[in-house]
Amino acid sequence: MIDWFAFILVLGSALLATVVVVTTYSLGIRLLTVSGRTPIVTPAEFTDAITVVSPAEAKAAAKRAAKAARKSPLSAGQKRAALIGARVCFVLSGAAALFGIYLIVPVLHGLV
Amino acid sequence: MELTLIVVLVIALALFFDFTNGFHDTANAMATPIATGALRPKVAVAIAAILNLVGAFLSTEVARTISGGIIKEGDDGVLITPQLIFAGLIGAIVWNMITWLLGLPSSSSHALFGGLIGAALVGFGVQAIDFSVVLSKVVLPAVLAPLTAGLIAYTATKLAYAITRRYDGKPDGRDGFRHGQIFSSSLVALAHGTNDAQKTMGIITLTLISVGLQPVGSGPETWVVVVCAVAIALGTYMGGWRIIKTLGTGLTDVKPAQGFAAETSTAATILASTHLGFALSTTQVASGSVIGSGMGRRGSKVRWRTAGRIGVGWLLTLPAAGIMGALAALVATIGPIGIIIDTIIGVVVISGIFLWSRRNEVSSSNVVSEVADSGAAVKIKRNPKPKKKVAP
Numbered sequence: 155m156i157d158w159f160a161f162i163l164v165l166g167s168a169l170l171a172t173v174v175v176v177t178t179y180s181l182g183i184r185l186l187t188v189s190g191r192t193p194i195v196t197p198a199e200f201t202d203a204i205t206v207v208s209p210a211e212a213k214a215a216a217k218r219a220a221k222a223a224r225k226s227p228l229s230a231g232q233k234r235a236a237l238i239g240a241r242v243c244f245v246l247s248g249a250a251a252l253f254g255i256y257l258i259v260p261v262l263h264g265l266v
Numbered sequence: 267m268e269l270t271l272i273v274v275l276v277i278a279l280a281l282f283f284d285f286t287n288g289f290h291d292t293a294n295a296m297a298t299p300i301a302t303g304a305l306r307p308k309v310a311v312a313i314a315a316i317l318n319l320v321g322a323f324l325s326t327e328v329a330r331t332i333s334g335g336i337i338k339e340g341d342d343g344v345l346i347t348p349q350l351i352f353a354g355l356i357g358a359i360v361w362n363m364i365t366w367l368l369g370l371p372s373s374s375s376h377a378l379f380g381g382l383i384g385a386a387l388v389g390f391g392v393q394a395i396d397f398s399v400v401l402s403k404v405v406l407p408a409v410l411a412p413l414t415a416g417l418i419a420y421t422a423t424k425l426a427y428a429i430t431r432r433y434d435g436k437p438d439g440r441d442g443f444r445h446g447q448i449f450s451s452s453l454v455a456l457a458h459g460t461n462d463a464q465k466t467m468g469i470i471t472l473t474l475i476s477v478g479l480q481p482v483g484s485g486p487e488t489w490v491v492v493v494c495a496v497a498i499a500l501g502t503y504m505g506g507w508r509i510i511k512t513l514g515t516g517l518t519d520v521k522p523a524q525g526f527a528a529e530t531s532t533a534a535t536i537l538a539s540t541h542l543g544f545a546l547s548t549t550q551v552a553s554g555s556v557i558g559s560g561m562g563r564r565g566s567k568v569r570w571r572t573a574g575r576i577g578v579g580w581l582l583t584l585p586a587a588g589i590m591g592a593l594a595a596l597v598a599t600i601g602p603i604g605i606i607i608d609t610i611i612g613v614v615v616i617s618g619i620f621l622w623s624r625r626n627e628v629s630s631s632n633v634v635s636e637v638a639d640s641g642a643a644v645k646i647k648r649n650p651k652p653k654k655k656v657a658p
Contacts, residue, residue, distance in 0.1 A: 168534035176422040180429035183442040193442030258541040
């Protein structure tokens with residue numbers, strides 16, 4: 155006897171979890187960019203490892219981001235709102251992941 | 267006396283298998299964040315080891331599948347002997363060794379199941395195996411899980427790119443996904459611990475049940491959980507150093523946004539499957555995600571030849587390891603001498619793996635994982651232009 159429902163359950167729950175986490179995180183990045191704080195992440199080590207940005211490239215990217223931020227049509231208040239929105243999204247993303255783990259660990263159910 | 271010796275032998279071998287699993291699979295979780303510069307290698311490896319340790323404590327569903335499901339035990343079934351489990355493990359390790367030598371993509375988890383099933387078939391014949399459990403908890407998940415992960419990763423990648431896309435050419439901030447990768451790859455390490463460490467727990471529990479130290483149908487004892495968790499964490503930590511040395515030579519082009527989507531999909535798929543007791547191959551799920559997320563990028567084209575080669579390697583694992591396990595079981599059923607012969611073969615193969623890994627320390631071909639390999643199955647054009655244009 156094959157429990158096909160279980161497979162659908164795995165697909166559904168994993169899809170839901172992934173979509174929630176990725177969407178909130180992406181929205182966070184979008185809002186962060188809108189608020190004028192484009193994330194530039196310089197790699198700590200291994201600068202020569204294939205697709206990694208070089209320090210010079212990172213500098214150029216930061217410059218471009220700053221330029222784009224200066225030209226932004228948004229008011230200071232709108233930017234602040236976007237920044238808050240971005241942070242809320244990141245927190246939601248993390249919370250969704252933690253909630254998913256909570257759901258599948260029976261031990262935790264007694265604690266909380 | 268001989269009985270206890272064989273039990274100790276099986277437990278030692280199972281833990282060794284667990285160790286090599288962690289050793290081999292650190293790359294799956296941590297290669298991307300290290301390569302995109304999201305994490306410093308030392309930090310990445312330490313996080314992976316700790317989360318593997320934690321993950322091993324989270325669930326016992328998969329362990330129960332192995333100890334209580336695949337092989338019929340108890341009154342209406344057969345009583346598997348530690349000798350046969352031993353033979354199964356030897357079969358799995360030998361097959362792992364062969365695939366490593368030939369550079370074939372494989373799954374140590376399926377090698378384990380194959381070996382065990384092969385050994386049980388030789389020992390007791392067809393009635394020993396609960397084929398419905400094998401089909402519903404091992405074979406079907408093996409086929410469906412990578413597809414599921416791929417589909418989810420495809421969707422997630424599309425989403426991540428669509429949400430952050432800017433048609434006005436301003437910076438899109440996708441660099442920020444590097445920070446996200448720290449978390450997503452940590453989730454993968456956690457998921458790896460939950461699924462893979464449990465396979466060893468299941469084997470040890472099955473052994474203890476077979477000699478009557480544990481009632482039929484019971485879950486793993488606490489000490490079993492602890493030693494398995496420690497073994498896989500140690501393996502992860504030790505394996506990580508090798509990856510650090512070999513990194514930077516051959517990784518596929520995985521962008522932060524794509525990596526984030528792929529890793530989230532991998533973690534979600536593994537965790538959900540673990541919860542339902544599906545014993546799947548974490549390597550295959552991760553590979554499925556990498557291919558799916560590659561297809562989710564604009565201008566991507568699947569290299570069916572490479573994808574096919576990976577798929578064939580996967581399909582081959584279960585039956586091939588089964589044959590190895592069956593052969594080892596044939597030898598083991600001779601008696602004590604058979605066990606000694608198996609042990610000698612095992613020791614030779616294990617030291618062979620060790621020597622081989624030392625020799626290849628500086629090449630990435632067999633270390634930076636089949637997951638990175640599977641990225642090659644998708645061809646992506648450099649910077650294709652977004653189709654929709656905004657009027658200036």
